[in-house]
Amino acid sequence: MLNLERLRILQAIATYGSVSGTAEVLHVTTSAVSQQIRKLEQETGHQLVKRSGRGVELTFIAQLLAVRAGQILALVDETEAELQAYRGAPLGELTLGAFPTAARGLVPRALRLLAERAPELQLHIREMDFDSPMIQVERGDLDVGLVQDWDHVPIDWPATVRKKLLMTDMAQVALPHDHRLAGRPTVRISELVDERWISRVRRSTCHEWLLFTMREQGTEPRIVHTVNEHPTQLALVSAGVGLAMVPTLGLGSLPDGVRVVPVEPELTRRVYAVWRAEGSVRPSVRAAVNALAAVGDQLSTGPSPAGA
Known part of the structure; x- marks a missing residue:
C-alpha cells in the first residue's frame, strides 16, 4: 500500500521543484525527504527521481504519480473535513x-x-x-x-x-x-x-x-x-x-x-x-x-x- 506521507513529499517536489524547497515547506530535513523518496521507489518498483545538475528531476512515472497523489491527498483532506464536520466540535x-x-x-x-x-x-x-x-x-x-x-x-x-x-x-x-x-x-x-x-x-x-x-x-x-x-x-x-x-x-x-x-x-x-x-x-x-x-x-x- 502506498504511504500517504511519501505521496505528499513527491507531490511537494513536483510543486516546488527541489528537495531543499520541499524540505523547507514541510519542515523536515533534506535527508528525510530523500529517504522517503527511496522508500516510495521501493514501494512502486520504479525510479522516481534522477540527478539533474545540482538538483533532481522527476521521471515520467513520478510525474504521473505526482498528479495522482494530488488527487488522492485532496480526497483525503475532503474526507477528513467531512468527518470533523460530523463531530461538530473544533x-x-x-x-x-x-x-x-x-x-x-x-x-x-x-x-x-x-x-x-x-x-x-x-x-x-x-x-x-x-x-x-x-x-x-x-x-x-x-x-x-x-x-x-x-x-x-x-x-x-x-x-x-x-x-x-x-x-x-x-x-x-x-x-x-x-x-x-x-x-x-x-x-x-x-x-x-x-x-x-x-x-x-x-x-x-x-x-x-x-x-x-x-x-x-x-x-x-x-x-x-x-x-x-x-x-x-x-x-x-x-x-x-x-x-x-x-x-x-x-x-x-x-x-x-x-x-x-x-x-x-x-x-x-x-x-x-x-x-x-x-x-x-x-x-x-x-x-x-x-x-x-x-x-x-x-x-x-x-x-x-x-x-x-
Missing part, C-alpha cells in the same frame, strides 16, 4: 501561517480567545516572512493563512481558496521626538520625500511598498538602513538616524524618543484569513477564522471589516 490540530506583523500583533490574541472557545483544538503557528501563505494553503500544506493585500500589490485569488477580511491596518511614520514633523497630527507624504529611511530588507512587502509610495511622489527613497524587525527599526528611529514607515500591527511598545504620526493620504492594507474551499465545513477552521476575525475587528485601524 478539535485536533490546525496549522496557521502568518506574515511577521500578524504573527506578533494579531495571532497571540486570537490564540488566547481560541483557548477559551475551543480548548481541545491545538494550533501550530508558522511565521512566513517573504513568501505568502497563499500557495501553501492552496496546496494543503497549511490549514489557514494570513495574507496582506496592498493596493500596489493586489492579490490574485485562486478559485480553490476562500477568504475573510479580518481587518484593515494603517501605516504610520515613526519619527524621532525632536523631528520637525513630530508634533503634527498628520503628515503628508509629499513632506517626506527628502528624508532618510530605515526600511525592511529587499523582497519584503514593506520595502516594496516604501519604494512604490515614494516613487508616486516622483522620487526614490533614500534608504540608509535595512533591518528585518520593526522593533529594530524603531530603536534606530529613537537614535535619530532616520524615519520608518510602520504598519500599526508592527508598532508594539514604542521606545522612548519615538513619535508615530498618521500620513495623508492614508496608507492602508487589508488582512485576510484564507483557507481551502473544502475546509469551510471543518469546525476547527471555522473556529480559528472566527477568533481571528473577532480580534481583527478590535484592532482594525481603517473602515470596519464587518460583513466582508
